[in-house]
Amino acid sequence: MEFVDRETWGAPAASAAGFLGSARGVKIHYLGTGYESRGHPRCADYVRQVRAAHLADVREDYVDIAYTACVCEHGAVYEGRGTHRRPGANGDKELNGRDYAVCALLAKDGGGLDVPPAAMLHGLVDAIEWLRRDGDAGSWVGGHKDGYPTDCPGDRLYAWVHAGAQRPDGGRDDEVDPPGTYTVRVWDSLSVIARRLNVDWRDLANLNGIRPPYTIYPGQRLRIPERPGGPVVPPYPGVGAFVIGRAHPAVADLDTRLVLRGFTRHHDGDGYQPGRVFTEYTRRNVADYQRSRPELRGDPDGYPGPLTWRLIHS
Ligand SMILES: [Zn+2]
Ligand SMILES: [Zn+2]
Incomplete structure:
Protein backbone atom coordinates (compact mmCIF):
# COMPACT_ATOMS: atom_id res chain seq x y z
CA MET A 1 0.00 0.00 0.00
CA ALA A 163 -19.43 -7.46 -7.02
CA GLY A 164 -17.61 -7.33 -3.69
CA ALA A 165 -14.86 -4.72 -4.30
CA GLN A 166 -12.30 -7.43 -4.96
CA ARG A 167 -8.66 -7.00 -5.93
CA PRO A 168 -8.31 -7.53 -9.72
CA ASP A 169 -6.08 -10.58 -9.41
CA GLY A 170 -7.54 -12.54 -12.31
CA GLY A 171 -6.90 -11.46 -15.86
CA ARG A 172 -3.20 -10.76 -15.83
CA ASP A 173 -1.53 -11.02 -19.21
CA ASP A 174 0.50 -14.05 -18.25
CA GLU A 175 -2.44 -16.06 -16.97
CA VAL A 176 -4.22 -18.72 -19.02
CA ASP A 177 -7.90 -19.36 -18.34
CA PRO A 178 -8.97 -22.82 -17.16
CA PRO A 179 -11.14 -24.65 -19.73
CA GLY A 180 -14.74 -23.46 -19.84
CA THR A 181 -13.92 -20.09 -18.32
CA TYR A 182 -13.06 -16.64 -19.59
CA THR A 183 -11.41 -13.89 -17.57
CA VAL A 184 -12.41 -10.35 -18.48
CA ARG A 185 -9.24 -8.39 -19.24
CA VAL A 186 -10.58 -5.07 -20.48
CA TRP A 187 -13.86 -3.24 -19.91
CA ASP A 188 -16.32 -4.64 -22.46
CA SER A 189 -20.06 -4.93 -22.56
CA LEU A 190 -21.67 -8.31 -21.99
CA SER A 191 -22.85 -8.42 -25.61
CA VAL A 192 -19.31 -7.86 -26.94
CA ILE A 193 -17.96 -10.66 -24.75
CA ALA A 194 -20.81 -12.99 -25.71
CA ARG A 195 -20.06 -12.37 -29.39
CA ARG A 196 -16.38 -13.11 -28.82
CA LEU A 197 -17.26 -16.35 -27.03
CA ASN A 198 -19.82 -17.21 -29.71
CA VAL A 199 -22.58 -17.71 -27.15
CA ASP A 200 -25.94 -16.08 -26.44
CA TRP A 201 -25.50 -13.14 -24.05
CA ARG A 202 -28.61 -14.19 -22.07
CA ASP A 203 -27.09 -17.64 -21.42
CA LEU A 204 -23.86 -15.97 -20.33
CA ALA A 205 -25.73 -13.61 -17.98
CA ASN A 206 -27.87 -16.40 -16.50
CA LEU A 207 -25.00 -18.80 -15.92
CA ASN A 208 -22.94 -16.14 -14.14
CA GLY A 209 -25.77 -14.45 -12.25
CA ILE A 210 -25.22 -11.11 -14.01
CA ARG A 211 -28.24 -8.80 -13.75
CA PRO A 212 -29.10 -5.41 -15.26
CA PRO A 213 -27.32 -3.16 -16.06
CA TYR A 214 -25.11 -6.13 -17.08
CA THR A 215 -21.85 -4.40 -16.22
CA ILE A 216 -18.75 -6.55 -15.91
CA TYR A 217 -15.27 -5.60 -14.85
CA PRO A 218 -11.62 -6.64 -15.40
CA GLY A 219 -10.57 -9.57 -13.31
CA GLN A 220 -14.02 -11.12 -13.31
CA ARG A 221 -13.94 -14.78 -14.29
CA LEU A 222 -16.95 -15.93 -16.28
CA ARG A 223 -18.14 -19.46 -16.87
CA ILE A 224 -18.78 -20.07 -20.57
CA PRO A 225 -22.16 -21.67 -21.34
CA GLU A 226 -22.09 -24.95 -23.26
CA ARG A 227 -23.11 -24.69 -26.87
CA PRO A 228 -25.55 -27.32 -28.09
CA GLY A 229 -23.70 -29.60 -30.51
CA GLY A 230 -20.25 -28.47 -29.38
CA PRO A 231 -17.98 -25.79 -30.81
CA VAL A 232 -18.20 -24.76 -34.43
CA VAL A 233 -14.82 -24.83 -36.17
CA PRO A 234 -14.67 -22.63 -39.28
CA PRO A 235 -12.97 -24.23 -42.31
CA TYR A 236 -9.16 -23.94 -42.32
CA PRO A 237 -8.34 -20.98 -44.56
CA GLY A 238 -4.99 -22.35 -45.85
CA VAL A 239 -1.38 -21.40 -45.12
CA GLY A 240 -1.71 -18.40 -47.46
CA ALA A 241 -3.90 -16.66 -44.84
CA PHE A 242 -0.98 -16.44 -42.44
CA VAL A 243 1.83 -14.45 -44.05
CA ILE A 244 3.70 -11.83 -42.01
CA GLY A 245 2.54 -8.33 -42.96
CA ARG A 246 -0.48 -9.50 -44.98
CA ALA A 247 -4.17 -9.04 -44.16
CA HIS A 248 -6.75 -11.83 -44.18
CA PRO A 249 -10.14 -12.06 -42.39
CA ALA A 250 -9.06 -15.36 -40.82
CA VAL A 251 -6.34 -13.49 -38.89
CA ALA A 252 -8.92 -11.42 -36.99
CA ASP A 253 -10.70 -14.67 -36.11
CA LEU A 254 -7.38 -16.21 -34.98
CA ASP A 255 -6.60 -13.11 -32.89
CA THR A 256 -9.96 -13.33 -31.19
CA ARG A 257 -9.23 -16.93 -30.17
CA LEU A 258 -5.79 -15.90 -28.88
CA VAL A 259 -7.30 -13.09 -26.79
CA LEU A 260 -10.01 -15.43 -25.53
CA ARG A 261 -7.43 -17.96 -24.39
CA GLY A 262 -5.10 -15.36 -22.91
CA PHE A 263 -2.18 -15.69 -25.36
CA THR A 264 -1.52 -11.96 -25.74
CA ARG A 265 1.82 -11.23 -24.12
CA HIS A 266 3.44 -10.11 -27.40
CA HIS A 267 2.15 -6.77 -28.62
CA ASP A 268 3.29 -3.35 -29.80
CA GLY A 269 3.10 -1.81 -26.32
CA ASP A 270 -0.58 -0.91 -26.47
CA GLY A 271 -2.05 -4.31 -25.63
CA TYR A 272 -2.85 -7.06 -28.11
CA GLN A 273 -5.86 -6.22 -30.29
CA PRO A 274 -7.57 -8.44 -32.86
CA GLY A 275 -6.85 -7.29 -36.42
CA ARG A 276 -6.68 -8.58 -39.98
CA VAL A 277 -2.91 -8.33 -40.42
CA PHE A 278 -0.72 -11.30 -39.48
CA THR A 279 2.12 -9.67 -37.55
CA GLU A 280 5.22 -10.96 -35.81
CA TYR A 281 3.29 -10.41 -32.55
CA THR A 282 0.51 -12.67 -33.86
CA ARG A 283 3.07 -15.31 -34.81
CA ARG A 284 4.73 -15.24 -31.38
CA ASN A 285 1.38 -15.47 -29.57
CA VAL A 286 0.40 -18.43 -31.76
CA ALA A 287 3.76 -20.02 -30.92
CA ASP A 288 2.97 -19.59 -27.20
CA TYR A 289 -0.35 -21.31 -27.77
CA GLN A 290 1.34 -24.14 -29.66
CA ARG A 291 3.82 -24.64 -26.82
CA SER A 292 0.86 -24.93 -24.41
CA ARG A 293 -0.62 -27.91 -26.31
CA PRO A 294 1.05 -31.34 -26.24
CA GLU A 295 -0.23 -32.08 -29.77
CA LEU A 296 1.51 -28.96 -31.14
CA ARG A 297 4.52 -28.59 -28.89
CA GLY A 298 6.85 -30.39 -31.31
CA ASP A 299 6.78 -27.58 -33.88
CA PRO A 300 5.84 -24.23 -32.31
CA ASP A 301 6.61 -22.12 -35.40
CA GLY A 302 3.72 -19.71 -34.82
CA TYR A 303 2.11 -20.40 -38.21
CA PRO A 304 -1.31 -22.05 -37.75
CA GLY A 305 -1.73 -25.34 -39.62
CA PRO A 306 -5.03 -27.27 -39.76
CA LEU A 307 -4.49 -28.87 -36.31
CA THR A 308 -3.62 -25.56 -34.60
CA TRP A 309 -6.67 -24.02 -36.29
CA ARG A 310 -8.99 -26.79 -35.09
CA LEU A 311 -7.66 -26.89 -31.51
CA ILE A 312 -7.72 -23.13 -30.99
CA HIS A 313 -11.38 -23.12 -32.06
CA SER A 314 -12.34 -26.03 -29.80
ZN1 LIG B 1 -0.88 8.77 -8.91
ZN1 LIG C 1 -19.76 10.87 -4.48
Missing part, protein backbone atom coordinates in the same frame (compact mmCIF):
# COMPACT_ATOMS: atom_id res chain seq x y z
CA GLU A 2 1.33 3.41 -0.96
CA PHE A 3 -0.04 5.70 1.76
CA VAL A 4 0.48 9.48 1.47
CA ASP A 5 -0.35 11.20 4.74
CA ARG A 6 -1.84 14.69 4.92
CA GLU A 7 1.38 16.53 5.65
CA THR A 8 3.19 14.81 2.82
CA TRP A 9 0.72 16.05 0.20
CA GLY A 10 0.39 19.46 1.82
CA ALA A 11 -2.49 19.65 4.30
CA PRO A 12 -2.33 20.45 8.04
CA ALA A 13 -1.49 17.29 10.02
CA ALA A 14 -4.87 17.04 11.76
CA SER A 15 -8.26 17.50 10.16
CA ALA A 16 -10.70 19.99 11.73
CA ALA A 17 -13.61 17.64 10.97
CA GLY A 18 -15.77 16.21 13.76
CA PHE A 19 -14.99 12.96 15.56
CA LEU A 20 -16.30 9.63 14.30
CA GLY A 21 -15.93 6.69 16.66
CA SER A 22 -16.75 3.94 14.20
CA ALA A 23 -18.48 3.49 10.87
CA ARG A 24 -20.78 0.93 9.28
CA GLY A 25 -18.35 0.79 6.38
CA VAL A 26 -17.01 2.68 3.37
CA LYS A 27 -18.70 4.50 0.51
CA ILE A 28 -16.85 4.75 -2.78
CA HIS A 29 -16.98 7.99 -4.80
CA TYR A 30 -15.56 9.29 -8.04
CA LEU A 31 -14.83 12.83 -9.21
CA GLY A 32 -17.72 12.83 -11.66
CA THR A 33 -16.07 15.67 -13.59
CA GLY A 34 -13.54 15.72 -16.41
CA TYR A 35 -10.18 14.28 -15.37
CA GLU A 36 -7.15 13.43 -17.51
CA SER A 37 -4.65 10.68 -16.78
CA ARG A 38 -1.38 12.17 -15.50
CA GLY A 39 2.05 11.20 -14.22
CA HIS A 40 2.10 10.14 -10.58
CA PRO A 41 4.18 13.17 -9.41
CA ARG A 42 1.20 15.37 -10.34
CA CYS A 43 -1.40 13.40 -8.34
CA ALA A 44 -0.62 15.08 -4.99
CA ASP A 45 -1.06 18.42 -6.68
CA TYR A 46 -4.53 17.38 -7.79
CA VAL A 47 -5.50 16.29 -4.26
CA ARG A 48 -4.40 19.73 -3.02
CA GLN A 49 -6.67 21.27 -5.68
CA VAL A 50 -9.62 19.15 -4.52
CA ARG A 51 -9.06 20.32 -0.94
CA ALA A 52 -8.79 23.96 -2.03
CA ALA A 53 -12.02 23.67 -4.04
CA HIS A 54 -13.83 22.13 -1.07
CA LEU A 55 -12.61 24.86 1.31
CA ALA A 56 -13.77 27.50 -1.19
CA ASP A 57 -17.27 25.96 -1.41
CA VAL A 58 -19.41 28.55 0.39
CA ARG A 59 -22.64 26.54 0.17
CA GLU A 60 -21.22 23.40 1.79
CA ASP A 61 -19.02 25.33 4.27
CA TYR A 62 -16.49 22.49 4.45
CA VAL A 63 -13.83 22.61 7.17
CA ASP A 64 -11.52 20.35 5.17
CA ILE A 65 -11.37 18.16 2.07
CA ALA A 66 -14.69 16.29 2.17
CA TYR A 67 -13.26 12.78 1.61
CA THR A 68 -11.75 10.38 4.08
CA ALA A 69 -9.19 9.50 1.41
CA CYS A 70 -8.52 9.82 -2.32
CA VAL A 71 -7.05 7.09 -4.53
CA CYS A 72 -5.16 7.92 -7.72
CA GLU A 73 -4.91 5.91 -10.93
CA HIS A 74 -1.50 4.61 -9.77
CA GLY A 75 -3.01 3.11 -6.62
CA ALA A 76 -1.69 5.54 -4.00
CA VAL A 77 -3.98 6.33 -1.07
CA TYR A 78 -3.99 10.02 -0.10
CA GLU A 79 -5.14 10.58 3.47
CA GLY A 80 -8.07 13.02 3.46
CA ARG A 81 -9.90 13.67 6.72
CA GLY A 82 -8.49 10.33 7.79
CA THR A 83 -9.62 7.79 10.37
CA HIS A 84 -12.10 8.72 13.13
CA ARG A 85 -13.13 11.92 11.35
CA ARG A 86 -16.63 12.40 9.97
CA PRO A 87 -16.47 12.79 6.17
CA GLY A 88 -18.43 15.47 4.31
CA ALA A 89 -19.07 13.79 0.99
CA ASN A 90 -21.87 11.28 1.52
CA GLY A 91 -24.83 13.66 1.21
CA ASP A 92 -26.04 14.68 4.67
CA LYS A 93 -25.06 14.56 8.30
CA GLU A 94 -26.69 11.21 8.94
CA LEU A 95 -25.02 9.56 5.93
CA ASN A 96 -21.68 11.13 6.85
CA GLY A 97 -21.94 9.72 10.35
CA ARG A 98 -22.55 6.24 8.98
CA ASP A 99 -19.75 5.55 6.48
CA TYR A 100 -16.32 6.74 5.49
CA ALA A 101 -15.97 8.34 2.02
CA VAL A 102 -13.19 7.24 -0.34
CA CYS A 103 -12.89 9.02 -3.70
CA ALA A 104 -11.29 7.54 -6.81
CA LEU A 105 -9.63 10.18 -9.00
CA LEU A 106 -11.75 9.04 -11.92
CA ALA A 107 -13.63 11.08 -14.54
CA LYS A 108 -17.28 10.85 -15.47
CA ASP A 109 -18.05 8.73 -18.55
CA GLY A 110 -16.36 10.29 -21.59
CA GLY A 111 -14.56 12.86 -19.43
CA GLY A 112 -11.01 11.52 -19.84
CA LEU A 113 -9.76 8.85 -17.45
CA ASP A 114 -13.15 7.15 -17.05
CA VAL A 115 -12.01 3.52 -16.73
CA PRO A 116 -10.47 2.53 -13.38
CA PRO A 117 -7.06 0.90 -13.95
CA ALA A 118 -6.25 -2.25 -11.94
CA ALA A 119 -3.83 -0.23 -9.77
CA MET A 120 -6.67 2.08 -8.76
CA LEU A 121 -8.86 -0.87 -7.74
CA HIS A 122 -5.98 -2.20 -5.63
CA GLY A 123 -5.63 1.26 -4.06
CA LEU A 124 -9.34 1.36 -3.21
CA VAL A 125 -9.08 -2.04 -1.52
CA ASP A 126 -5.97 -0.79 0.34
CA ALA A 127 -7.99 2.20 1.59
CA ILE A 128 -10.91 -0.01 2.69
CA GLU A 129 -8.55 -2.37 4.55
CA TRP A 130 -6.81 0.59 6.22
CA LEU A 131 -10.15 2.01 7.45
CA ARG A 132 -11.18 -1.38 8.82
CA ARG A 133 -7.85 -1.81 10.58
CA ASP A 134 -7.30 1.70 11.98
CA GLY A 135 -10.68 3.43 11.70
CA ASP A 136 -13.09 0.86 13.15
CA ALA A 137 -14.96 0.60 9.83
CA GLY A 138 -17.36 -2.31 9.49
CA SER A 139 -17.55 -4.70 6.57
CA TRP A 140 -20.16 -2.79 4.55
CA VAL A 141 -18.95 -1.35 1.21
CA GLY A 142 -21.16 0.62 -1.15
CA GLY A 143 -21.32 3.56 -3.52
CA HIS A 144 -22.33 7.16 -2.92
CA LYS A 145 -25.58 6.41 -4.77
CA ASP A 146 -26.62 3.86 -2.16
CA GLY A 147 -29.30 5.78 -0.30
CA TYR A 148 -28.58 9.11 -1.99
CA PRO A 149 -29.72 10.41 -5.43
CA THR A 150 -26.48 10.73 -7.47
CA ASP A 151 -24.66 8.96 -10.32
CA CYS A 152 -21.55 8.70 -8.15
CA PRO A 153 -19.40 6.59 -8.34
CA GLY A 154 -20.40 5.87 -11.99
CA ASP A 155 -21.53 2.55 -13.49
CA ARG A 156 -18.12 0.89 -13.66
CA LEU A 157 -17.01 1.49 -10.09
CA TYR A 158 -20.50 0.82 -8.81
CA ALA A 159 -20.57 -2.58 -10.51
CA TRP A 160 -17.15 -3.40 -9.08
CA VAL A 161 -18.25 -2.33 -5.59
CA HIS A 162 -21.36 -4.46 -5.76
Whole structure:
Protein backbone atom coordinates (compact mmCIF):
# COMPACT_ATOMS: atom_id res chain seq x y z
CA MET A 1 0.00 0.00 0.00
CA GLU A 2 1.33 3.41 -0.96
CA PHE A 3 -0.04 5.70 1.76
CA VAL A 4 0.48 9.48 1.47
CA ASP A 5 -0.35 11.20 4.74
CA ARG A 6 -1.84 14.69 4.92
CA GLU A 7 1.38 16.53 5.65
CA THR A 8 3.19 14.81 2.82
CA TRP A 9 0.72 16.05 0.20
CA GLY A 10 0.39 19.46 1.82
CA ALA A 11 -2.49 19.65 4.30
CA PRO A 12 -2.33 20.45 8.04
CA ALA A 13 -1.49 17.29 10.02
CA ALA A 14 -4.87 17.04 11.76
CA SER A 15 -8.26 17.50 10.16
CA ALA A 16 -10.70 19.99 11.73
CA ALA A 17 -13.61 17.64 10.97
CA GLY A 18 -15.77 16.21 13.76
CA PHE A 19 -14.99 12.96 15.56
CA LEU A 20 -16.30 9.63 14.30
CA GLY A 21 -15.93 6.69 16.66
CA SER A 22 -16.75 3.94 14.20
CA ALA A 23 -18.48 3.49 10.87
CA ARG A 24 -20.78 0.93 9.28
CA GLY A 25 -18.35 0.79 6.38
CA VAL A 26 -17.01 2.68 3.37
CA LYS A 27 -18.70 4.50 0.51
CA ILE A 28 -16.85 4.75 -2.78
CA HIS A 29 -16.98 7.99 -4.80
CA TYR A 30 -15.56 9.29 -8.04
CA LEU A 31 -14.83 12.83 -9.21
CA GLY A 32 -17.72 12.83 -11.66
CA THR A 33 -16.07 15.67 -13.59
CA GLY A 34 -13.54 15.72 -16.41
CA TYR A 35 -10.18 14.28 -15.37
CA GLU A 36 -7.15 13.43 -17.51
CA SER A 37 -4.65 10.68 -16.78
CA ARG A 38 -1.38 12.17 -15.50
CA GLY A 39 2.05 11.20 -14.22
CA HIS A 40 2.10 10.14 -10.58
CA PRO A 41 4.18 13.17 -9.41
CA ARG A 42 1.20 15.37 -10.34
CA CYS A 43 -1.40 13.40 -8.34
CA ALA A 44 -0.62 15.08 -4.99
CA ASP A 45 -1.06 18.42 -6.68
CA TYR A 46 -4.53 17.38 -7.79
CA VAL A 47 -5.50 16.29 -4.26
CA ARG A 48 -4.40 19.73 -3.02
CA GLN A 49 -6.67 21.27 -5.68
CA VAL A 50 -9.62 19.15 -4.52
CA ARG A 51 -9.06 20.32 -0.94
CA ALA A 52 -8.79 23.96 -2.03
CA ALA A 53 -12.02 23.67 -4.04
CA HIS A 54 -13.83 22.13 -1.07
CA LEU A 55 -12.61 24.86 1.31
CA ALA A 56 -13.77 27.50 -1.19
CA ASP A 57 -17.27 25.96 -1.41
CA VAL A 58 -19.41 28.55 0.39
CA ARG A 59 -22.64 26.54 0.17
CA GLU A 60 -21.22 23.40 1.79
CA ASP A 61 -19.02 25.33 4.27
CA TYR A 62 -16.49 22.49 4.45
CA VAL A 63 -13.83 22.61 7.17
CA ASP A 64 -11.52 20.35 5.17
CA ILE A 65 -11.37 18.16 2.07
CA ALA A 66 -14.69 16.29 2.17
CA TYR A 67 -13.26 12.78 1.61
CA THR A 68 -11.75 10.38 4.08
CA ALA A 69 -9.19 9.50 1.41
CA CYS A 70 -8.52 9.82 -2.32
CA VAL A 71 -7.05 7.09 -4.53
CA CYS A 72 -5.16 7.92 -7.72
CA GLU A 73 -4.91 5.91 -10.93
CA HIS A 74 -1.50 4.61 -9.77
CA GLY A 75 -3.01 3.11 -6.62
CA ALA A 76 -1.69 5.54 -4.00
CA VAL A 77 -3.98 6.33 -1.07
CA TYR A 78 -3.99 10.02 -0.10
CA GLU A 79 -5.14 10.58 3.47
CA GLY A 80 -8.07 13.02 3.46
CA ARG A 81 -9.90 13.67 6.72
CA GLY A 82 -8.49 10.33 7.79
CA THR A 83 -9.62 7.79 10.37
CA HIS A 84 -12.10 8.72 13.13
CA ARG A 85 -13.13 11.92 11.35
CA ARG A 86 -16.63 12.40 9.97
CA PRO A 87 -16.47 12.79 6.17
CA GLY A 88 -18.43 15.47 4.31
CA ALA A 89 -19.07 13.79 0.99
CA ASN A 90 -21.87 11.28 1.52
CA GLY A 91 -24.83 13.66 1.21
CA ASP A 92 -26.04 14.68 4.67
CA LYS A 93 -25.06 14.56 8.30
CA GLU A 94 -26.69 11.21 8.94
CA LEU A 95 -25.02 9.56 5.93
CA ASN A 96 -21.68 11.13 6.85
CA GLY A 97 -21.94 9.72 10.35
CA ARG A 98 -22.55 6.24 8.98
CA ASP A 99 -19.75 5.55 6.48
CA TYR A 100 -16.32 6.74 5.49
CA ALA A 101 -15.97 8.34 2.02
CA VAL A 102 -13.19 7.24 -0.34
CA CYS A 103 -12.89 9.02 -3.70
CA ALA A 104 -11.29 7.54 -6.81
CA LEU A 105 -9.63 10.18 -9.00
CA LEU A 106 -11.75 9.04 -11.92
CA ALA A 107 -13.63 11.08 -14.54
CA LYS A 108 -17.28 10.85 -15.47
CA ASP A 109 -18.05 8.73 -18.55
CA GLY A 110 -16.36 10.29 -21.59
CA GLY A 111 -14.56 12.86 -19.43
CA GLY A 112 -11.01 11.52 -19.84
CA LEU A 113 -9.76 8.85 -17.45
CA ASP A 114 -13.15 7.15 -17.05
CA VAL A 115 -12.01 3.52 -16.73
CA PRO A 116 -10.47 2.53 -13.38
CA PRO A 117 -7.06 0.90 -13.95
CA ALA A 118 -6.25 -2.25 -11.94
CA ALA A 119 -3.83 -0.23 -9.77
CA MET A 120 -6.67 2.08 -8.76
CA LEU A 121 -8.86 -0.87 -7.74
CA HIS A 122 -5.98 -2.20 -5.63
CA GLY A 123 -5.63 1.26 -4.06
CA LEU A 124 -9.34 1.36 -3.21
CA VAL A 125 -9.08 -2.04 -1.52
CA ASP A 126 -5.97 -0.79 0.34
CA ALA A 127 -7.99 2.20 1.59
CA ILE A 128 -10.91 -0.01 2.69
CA GLU A 129 -8.55 -2.37 4.55
CA TRP A 130 -6.81 0.59 6.22
CA LEU A 131 -10.15 2.01 7.45
CA ARG A 132 -11.18 -1.38 8.82
CA ARG A 133 -7.85 -1.81 10.58
CA ASP A 134 -7.30 1.70 11.98
CA GLY A 135 -10.68 3.43 11.70
CA ASP A 136 -13.09 0.86 13.15
CA ALA A 137 -14.96 0.60 9.83
CA GLY A 138 -17.36 -2.31 9.49
CA SER A 139 -17.55 -4.70 6.57
CA TRP A 140 -20.16 -2.79 4.55
CA VAL A 141 -18.95 -1.35 1.21
CA GLY A 142 -21.16 0.62 -1.15
CA GLY A 143 -21.32 3.56 -3.52
CA HIS A 144 -22.33 7.16 -2.92
CA LYS A 145 -25.58 6.41 -4.77
CA ASP A 146 -26.62 3.86 -2.16
CA GLY A 147 -29.30 5.78 -0.30
CA TYR A 148 -28.58 9.11 -1.99
CA PRO A 149 -29.72 10.41 -5.43
CA THR A 150 -26.48 10.73 -7.47
CA ASP A 151 -24.66 8.96 -10.32
CA CYS A 152 -21.55 8.70 -8.15
CA PRO A 153 -19.40 6.59 -8.34
CA GLY A 154 -20.40 5.87 -11.99
CA ASP A 155 -21.53 2.55 -13.49
CA ARG A 156 -18.12 0.89 -13.66
CA LEU A 157 -17.01 1.49 -10.09
CA TYR A 158 -20.50 0.82 -8.81
CA ALA A 159 -20.57 -2.58 -10.51
CA TRP A 160 -17.15 -3.40 -9.08
CA VAL A 161 -18.25 -2.33 -5.59
CA HIS A 162 -21.36 -4.46 -5.76
CA ALA A 163 -19.43 -7.46 -7.02
CA GLY A 164 -17.61 -7.33 -3.69
CA ALA A 165 -14.86 -4.72 -4.30
CA GLN A 166 -12.30 -7.43 -4.96
CA ARG A 167 -8.66 -7.00 -5.93
CA PRO A 168 -8.31 -7.53 -9.72
CA ASP A 169 -6.08 -10.58 -9.41
CA GLY A 170 -7.54 -12.54 -12.31
CA GLY A 171 -6.90 -11.46 -15.86
CA ARG A 172 -3.20 -10.76 -15.83
CA ASP A 173 -1.53 -11.02 -19.21
CA ASP A 174 0.50 -14.05 -18.25
CA GLU A 175 -2.44 -16.06 -16.97
CA VAL A 176 -4.22 -18.72 -19.02
CA ASP A 177 -7.90 -19.36 -18.34
CA PRO A 178 -8.97 -22.82 -17.16
CA PRO A 179 -11.14 -24.65 -19.73
CA GLY A 180 -14.74 -23.46 -19.84
CA THR A 181 -13.92 -20.09 -18.32
CA TYR A 182 -13.06 -16.64 -19.59
CA THR A 183 -11.41 -13.89 -17.57
CA VAL A 184 -12.41 -10.35 -18.48
CA ARG A 185 -9.24 -8.39 -19.24
CA VAL A 186 -10.58 -5.07 -20.48
CA TRP A 187 -13.86 -3.24 -19.91
CA ASP A 188 -16.32 -4.64 -22.46
CA SER A 189 -20.06 -4.93 -22.56
CA LEU A 190 -21.67 -8.31 -21.99
CA SER A 191 -22.85 -8.42 -25.61
CA VAL A 192 -19.31 -7.86 -26.94
CA ILE A 193 -17.96 -10.66 -24.75
CA ALA A 194 -20.81 -12.99 -25.71
CA ARG A 195 -20.06 -12.37 -29.39
CA ARG A 196 -16.38 -13.11 -28.82
CA LEU A 197 -17.26 -16.35 -27.03
CA ASN A 198 -19.82 -17.21 -29.71
CA VAL A 199 -22.58 -17.71 -27.15
CA ASP A 200 -25.94 -16.08 -26.44
CA TRP A 201 -25.50 -13.14 -24.05
CA ARG A 202 -28.61 -14.19 -22.07
CA ASP A 203 -27.09 -17.64 -21.42
CA LEU A 204 -23.86 -15.97 -20.33
CA ALA A 205 -25.73 -13.61 -17.98
CA ASN A 206 -27.87 -16.40 -16.50
CA LEU A 207 -25.00 -18.80 -15.92
CA ASN A 208 -22.94 -16.14 -14.14
CA GLY A 209 -25.77 -14.45 -12.25
CA ILE A 210 -25.22 -11.11 -14.01
CA ARG A 211 -28.24 -8.80 -13.75
CA PRO A 212 -29.10 -5.41 -15.26
CA PRO A 213 -27.32 -3.16 -16.06
CA TYR A 214 -25.11 -6.13 -17.08
CA THR A 215 -21.85 -4.40 -16.22
CA ILE A 216 -18.75 -6.55 -15.91
CA TYR A 217 -15.27 -5.60 -14.85
CA PRO A 218 -11.62 -6.64 -15.40
CA GLY A 219 -10.57 -9.57 -13.31
CA GLN A 220 -14.02 -11.12 -13.31
CA ARG A 221 -13.94 -14.78 -14.29
CA LEU A 222 -16.95 -15.93 -16.28
CA ARG A 223 -18.14 -19.46 -16.87
CA ILE A 224 -18.78 -20.07 -20.57
CA PRO A 225 -22.16 -21.67 -21.34
CA GLU A 226 -22.09 -24.95 -23.26
CA ARG A 227 -23.11 -24.69 -26.87
CA PRO A 228 -25.55 -27.32 -28.09
CA GLY A 229 -23.70 -29.60 -30.51
CA GLY A 230 -20.25 -28.47 -29.38
CA PRO A 231 -17.98 -25.79 -30.81
CA VAL A 232 -18.20 -24.76 -34.43
CA VAL A 233 -14.82 -24.83 -36.17
CA PRO A 234 -14.67 -22.63 -39.28
CA PRO A 235 -12.97 -24.23 -42.31
CA TYR A 236 -9.16 -23.94 -42.32
CA PRO A 237 -8.34 -20.98 -44.56
CA GLY A 238 -4.99 -22.35 -45.85
CA VAL A 239 -1.38 -21.40 -45.12
CA GLY A 240 -1.71 -18.40 -47.46
CA ALA A 241 -3.90 -16.66 -44.84
CA PHE A 242 -0.98 -16.44 -42.44
CA VAL A 243 1.83 -14.45 -44.05
CA ILE A 244 3.70 -11.83 -42.01
CA GLY A 245 2.54 -8.33 -42.96
CA ARG A 246 -0.48 -9.50 -44.98
CA ALA A 247 -4.17 -9.04 -44.16
CA HIS A 248 -6.75 -11.83 -44.18
CA PRO A 249 -10.14 -12.06 -42.39
CA ALA A 250 -9.06 -15.36 -40.82
CA VAL A 251 -6.34 -13.49 -38.89
CA ALA A 252 -8.92 -11.42 -36.99
CA ASP A 253 -10.70 -14.67 -36.11
CA LEU A 254 -7.38 -16.21 -34.98
CA ASP A 255 -6.60 -13.11 -32.89
CA THR A 256 -9.96 -13.33 -31.19
CA ARG A 257 -9.23 -16.93 -30.17
CA LEU A 258 -5.79 -15.90 -28.88
CA VAL A 259 -7.30 -13.09 -26.79
CA LEU A 260 -10.01 -15.43 -25.53
CA ARG A 261 -7.43 -17.96 -24.39
CA GLY A 262 -5.10 -15.36 -22.91
CA PHE A 263 -2.18 -15.69 -25.36
CA THR A 264 -1.52 -11.96 -25.74
CA ARG A 265 1.82 -11.23 -24.12
CA HIS A 266 3.44 -10.11 -27.40
CA HIS A 267 2.15 -6.77 -28.62
CA ASP A 268 3.29 -3.35 -29.80
CA GLY A 269 3.10 -1.81 -26.32
CA ASP A 270 -0.58 -0.91 -26.47
CA GLY A 271 -2.05 -4.31 -25.63
CA TYR A 272 -2.85 -7.06 -28.11
CA GLN A 273 -5.86 -6.22 -30.29
CA PRO A 274 -7.57 -8.44 -32.86
CA GLY A 275 -6.85 -7.29 -36.42
CA ARG A 276 -6.68 -8.58 -39.98
CA VAL A 277 -2.91 -8.33 -40.42
CA PHE A 278 -0.72 -11.30 -39.48
CA THR A 279 2.12 -9.67 -37.55
CA GLU A 280 5.22 -10.96 -35.81
CA TYR A 281 3.29 -10.41 -32.55
CA THR A 282 0.51 -12.67 -33.86
CA ARG A 283 3.07 -15.31 -34.81
CA ARG A 284 4.73 -15.24 -31.38
CA ASN A 285 1.38 -15.47 -29.57
CA VAL A 286 0.40 -18.43 -31.76
CA ALA A 287 3.76 -20.02 -30.92
CA ASP A 288 2.97 -19.59 -27.20
CA TYR A 289 -0.35 -21.31 -27.77
CA GLN A 290 1.34 -24.14 -29.66
CA ARG A 291 3.82 -24.64 -26.82
CA SER A 292 0.86 -24.93 -24.41
CA ARG A 293 -0.62 -27.91 -26.31
CA PRO A 294 1.05 -31.34 -26.24
CA GLU A 295 -0.23 -32.08 -29.77
CA LEU A 296 1.51 -28.96 -31.14
CA ARG A 297 4.52 -28.59 -28.89
CA GLY A 298 6.85 -30.39 -31.31
CA ASP A 299 6.78 -27.58 -33.88
CA PRO A 300 5.84 -24.23 -32.31
CA ASP A 301 6.61 -22.12 -35.40
CA GLY A 302 3.72 -19.71 -34.82
CA TYR A 303 2.11 -20.40 -38.21
CA PRO A 304 -1.31 -22.05 -37.75
CA GLY A 305 -1.73 -25.34 -39.62
CA PRO A 306 -5.03 -27.27 -39.76
CA LEU A 307 -4.49 -28.87 -36.31
CA THR A 308 -3.62 -25.56 -34.60
CA TRP A 309 -6.67 -24.02 -36.29
CA ARG A 310 -8.99 -26.79 -35.09
CA LEU A 311 -7.66 -26.89 -31.51
CA ILE A 312 -7.72 -23.13 -30.99
CA HIS A 313 -11.38 -23.12 -32.06
CA SER A 314 -12.34 -26.03 -29.80
ZN1 LIG B 1 -19.76 10.87 -4.48
ZN1 LIG C 1 -0.88 8.77 -8.91
